[in-house]
Amino acid sequence: MKKNEKLLFIGDSITESGRYEDSxxxxxxxxxxxxxxxQITFPDQSPIVINHGISGNHITDLVSRWDRDVISVNPDYVSISIGINDVWRRLGHSEKELVYPDMYEEIYRSLIEEVQSKTKAGIILAEPTIHGEDIHSKGNKMLLPYVEAVRKLGAEYKAILVPAHQAFMEYLNQRRQRS
Known part of the structure; x- marks a missing residue:
């Protein structure tokens, strides 16, 4: 990365993480x-970091704000982290606008293709993390096809893949073994 390049993060609450309360x-x-x-490691080459995470967002919410929050910014890199809330809806908390794994992958693919056709941005995809700390929970089992879709898209589009789900699961497995 170079000075003045734009590194844009977009996603849900995991990305937002208090950005509205932060000056x-x-x-x-x-x-x-x-x-x-x-900034610490590359003080003379640090990029401009932009956070466009919004708590509660689903993949369909990204579609509605994609032009404004990504394309119009014309980032050099875009990092996408989305999917937890899509599973959350499927767990019975809301029947409105359910997004199943095949639809999730299709929408995600269209967002990536739009970035590639309208910008020169490099793509960074973060696996959805976890749905609670019980690795065998219904939510974590339901999350697996969404994680697989992100991995598949990462390979297909030669994106940088952040194995967030894998890292969380390894941590929880190690913690469980020590107990």
Whole structure:
């Protein structure tokens, strides 16, 4: 990354992480950690970091704000982290606008293709994390096809893949073994 390149993060609450309460609009989660790491490690080459995460968003919400929050920004890199809330809806909390794995993949694919056709941005895809700390929960089992869709799209579009789900599951497995 180079100075003045734009690194845009978009997704749900995991990305938002308090950005509306933060005067820098970066938030207090992983986006801040990445921004701070880049500033400290590459002080003369640190990119402009933009956080466009919105709590509660689903993949369909990204569609409705994609032009405004991604394409019009014309980022050099776009990092997408979405999917937890799509599973949350399927767990019976809302029957409205359910997005099943095949539809999730199709919508996700169209967002990536739009970025590729309208910008020169590099693509970074983060696997959906976990749905609670019980690795055998219904939510975590339902999440697996969404994780697989992100992995498939990452390979297909030669994106950088952040194995967030894998990392969380490994951590929880290690923690369980120590108990």
């Amino acid at each position: 820098e609009e970066i938030g207090y989660g992983y986006v801040r950690l990445i921004r701070d790491f880049l």
